[in-house]
Amino acid sequence: MLKLIKTMDFKTICFCLFFILFSLIITLLSDLIFGSISTNFVKVLGKTLMLCLAAIALDLVWGYCGILSLGHFAFFALGGYLIGMWLMYERTKEIIIQAFAEQLLPPTPSEIKEAIGIQIFGVVGGSEIPSIWIFADYLFIHLFLIIFIPGLLALIFGWLAFRSRVTGVYLSILTQAMTLALSLYLLQNDSGLRGNNGLSGLQNIPGFTSFPQSIISILFLWASTLALILGFIIATFITKSKLGKLIQGIRDDEDRIRFLGYNVETYKLFVFVISAIMAAIAGALYYPQAGIVNPSELAPIASIYLAVWVSIGGRGKLIGAVIGAAFVSLISSFFTSGQIPDLNLGFIIISWVDWWLIILGLSFVIVTLFTPGGLISAFENIYKRSFER
Amino acid sequence: MSDILEVRGISVSFDGFKAINNLSFSIGQNELRAIIGPNGAGKTTLMDIITGKTKPDIGDIRWGKNNISLIKKSETQIAQLGVGRKFQKPTVLEYQTVEENLMISLKNSRGFIQTLIYKYTEEEFTRVNEVAKLIKLNKILNKIAGELSHGQKQWLEIGMLLAQDPSLLLVDEPAAGMTNSERTNTATLLKELSKTRSVVVVEHDMDFIRQLNCKVTVLHEGSVLAEGNLDHVSKDNKVIEVYLGR
Ligand SMILES: Nc1ncnc2c1ncn2[C@@H]1O[C@H](COP(=O)(O)OP(=O)(O)O)[C@@H](O)[C@H]1O
Ligand SMILES: [Mg+2]
Numbered sequence: 001m002l003k004l005i006k007t008m009d010f011k012t013i014c015f016c017l018f019f020i021l022f023s024l025i026i027t028l029l030s031d032l033i034f035g036s037i038s039t040n041f042v043k044v045l046g047k048t049l050m051l052c053l054a055a056i057a058l059d060l061v062w063g064y065c066g067i068l069s070l071g072h073f074a075f076f077a078l079g080g081y082l083i084g085m086w087l088m089y090e091r092t093k094e095i096i097i098q099a100f101a102e103q104l105l106p107p108t109p110s111e112i113k114e115a116i117g118i119q120i121f122g123v124v125g126g127s128e129i130p131s132i133w134i135f136a137d138y139l140f141i142h143l144f145l146i147i148f149i150p151g152l153l154a155l156i157f158g159w160l161a162f163r164s165r166v167t168g169v170y171l172s173i174l175t176q177a178m179t180l181a182l183s184l185y186l187l188q189n190d191s192g193l194r195g196n197n198g199l200s201g202l203q204n205i206p207g208f209t210s211f212p213q214s215i216i217s218i219l220f221l222w223a224s225t226l227a228l229i230l231g232f233i234i235a236t237f238i239t240k241s242k243l244g245k246l247i248q249g250i251r252d253d254e255d256r257i258r259f260l261g262y263n264v265e266t267y268k269l270f271v272f273v274i275s276a277i278m279a280a281i282a283g284a285l286y287y288p289q290a291g292i293v294n295p296s297e298l299a300p301i302a303s304i305y306l307a308v309w310v311s312i313g314g315r316g317k318l319i320g321a322v323i324g325a326a327f328v329s330l331i332s333s334f335f336t337s338g339q340i341p342d343l344n345l346g347f348i349i350i351s352w353v354d355w356w357l358i359i360l361g362l363s364f365v366i367v368t369l370f371t372p373g374g375l376i377s378a379f380e381n382i383y384k385r386s387f388e389r
Numbered sequence: 390m391s392d393i394l395e396v397r398g399i400s401v402s403f404d405g406f407k408a409i410n411n412l413s414f415s416i417g418q419n420e421l422r423a424i425i426g427p428n429g430a431g432k433t434t435l436m437d438i439i440t441g442k443t444k445p446d447i448g449d450i451r452w453g454k455n456n457i458s459l460i461k462k463s464e465t466q467i468a469q470l471g472v473g474r475k476f477q478k479p480t481v482l483e484y485q486t487v488e489e490n491l492m493i494s495l496k497n498s499r500g501f502i503q504t505l506i507y508k509y510t511e512e513e514f515t516r517v518n519e520v521a522k523l524i525k526l527n528k529i530l531n532k533i534a535g536e537l538s539h540g541q542k543q544w545l546e547i548g549m550l551l552a553q554d555p556s557l558l559l560v561d562e563p564a565a566g567m568t569n570s571e572r573t574n575t576a577t578l579l580k581e582l583s584k585t586r587s588v589v590v591v592e593h594d595m596d597f598i599r600q601l602n603c604k605v606t607v608l609h610e611g612s613v614l615a616e617g618n619l620d621h622v623s624k625d626n627k628v629i630e631v632y633l634g635r
Binding site: 238241242243245246248249252253255256257258259260261262263264266267270 | 494
């Protein structure tokens with residue numbers, strides 16, 4: 001442990017301390033202790049941390065390797081679906097066993113299965129448990145699948161795309177197509193994942209049913225903090241390594257790296273897959289806090305938002321990505337929550353839910369025009385200038 | 390002298406236009422060779438073909454003692470076999486420092502697991518310093534490459550190739566954008582390099598070629614027009630016609 005800390009640089013240590021302190025304060029303020037912030041808000045914060053992790057993942061491929069993936073929410077939501085399957089299955093099983101407990105005869109396993117099938121798939125007119133749910137009873141297999149399935153998808157997609165030397169805008173469009181296709185597929189009732197209903201009730205953690213949400217939300221906040229910190233450390237390690245310099249070289253001049261004898265496609269693939277796995281893990285921690293995951297989460301626009309956050313925060317800097325995702329997504333949920341009264345200017349009524357998108361778009365344009373390095377480089381410049389004085 | 394590279398009857402056409410037409414030539418071990426020819430003669434395309442960027446329609450390219458065919462190999466594989474290339478437009482990693490540019494080029498691990506955990510050795514740092522001295526950038530190792538002058542970028546790219554330590558160096562128009570004294574330095578450097586490896590230089594500039602003082606291959610419309618020392622080829626009637634006749 002000490003050894004690990006020694007190898008970390010100052011920035012990383014600050015980052016870790018900041019988020020640990022943050023979660024500590026939130027824990028103190030939560031319903032568990034002082035009760036000054038609601039359980040719901042704790043969940044919003046926990047979710048925000050996972051959006052930050054997704055932003056780090058995107059920054060790794062886009063900011064460092066120059067691959068603008070506009071399909072990262074596919075991996076994010078897949079992570080959610082994969083943990084969601086276990087959550088929903090186990091939770092339903094618990095309820096059904098409880099219900100059967102009132103009867104005299106204990107239920108047979110096949111009776112339980114049947115009941116689970118009807119419970120979960122009744123909404124899409126089915127009662128059979130689809131074969132993709134075969135491992136839903138096993139947490140460890142599903143934890144593995146959270147890494148494996150999105151990683152495999154990224155590997156296959158990346159291999160096809162990079163091998164044919166698809167780059168730039170064309171690649172971005174392909175990633176959009178990927179997430180759209182996946183979302184349309186999941187939308188079908190016979191996809192085995194409950195069509196447009198998605199998976200719900202994910203906030204109820206099997207085995208923890210006696211715990212109130214106020215405790216569960218804090219547990220997830222800490223799990224999210226840990227995941228974000230680990231993600232940051234891993235991403236820092238990658239970007240600081242020789243491989244990190246290489247992928248930045250690929251971003252700046254792919255051919256130069258290629259003619260130095262490096263296999264550019266392998267490097268891109270590696271970064272893309274790592275990043276997809278990071279996004280998937282973020283999603284797997286996000287959706288239990290959100291409670292529901294459905295195909296609209298994979299809509300192309302979701303991934304575009306992620307890219308907007310990263311570029312407002314500052315791509316090519318891990319902290320920039322985190323700042324962008326944290327601020328913009330928090331402000332975003334604030335404006336679109338409907339809590340702020342509409343602004344009546346006489347000739348026009350500004351309803352924030354609608355106008356927020358316009359504000360976001362404008363700030364995106366302003367940031368790209370005036371500080372192409374994002375908020376983080378604006379901060380850095382101010383900091384530097386105040387030092388020079 | 391055994392050949393390090395042998396180009397045998399290659400042709401390539403782009404949309405029906407024959408950029409390279411049945412071209413053959415060979416480069417010896419530790420030979421310095423200049424390739425000249427008017428704009429559009431196919432000099433850059435030739436380099437693209439040797440380095441695997443463009444695949445020829447027909448013909449073969451043989452490499453090294455074992456006469457390996459380069460035709461089916463990828464750019465990466467060809468580079469790993471020992472072909473280094475300087476592009477016509479100076480191509481360096483603009484957002485990284487001079488030192489980082491050189492470090493990345495060093496001949497060491499090329500696999501991604503190795504590069505993830507790679508630690509540079511003391512010797513490698515020394516080597517980078519030596520190379521930097523050779524290309525006269527050792528005082529500005531920490532400067533971002535994008536801020537260098539055109540000529541300095543050209544030198545940095547040559548330095549990257551030195552760090553890469555290839556057995557054949559292909560250099561496309563190295564003197565472009567350089568002052569006269571820089572040109573002289575470049576010519577000296579290239580001559581020095583050819584003592585330990587083969588070097589092929591593509592240039593327009595006759596004075597520069599003269600300074601190299603080596604065998605010259607004249608390219609025209611994708612094939613070899615003449616070959617020999619500079620005085621010999623500049624007396625060649627076909628060459629005079631191509632360069633001066635029109
Ligand atoms: N990728 C390409 N597609 C179409 N035409 C090309 C391509 N590359 C080169 N050419 C053409 O081939 C000819 C030779 O070009 P090039 O090798 O760049 O000449 P040089 O380097 O001798 O000036 C030119 O007429 C050029 O327009
Ligand atoms: Mg050329």
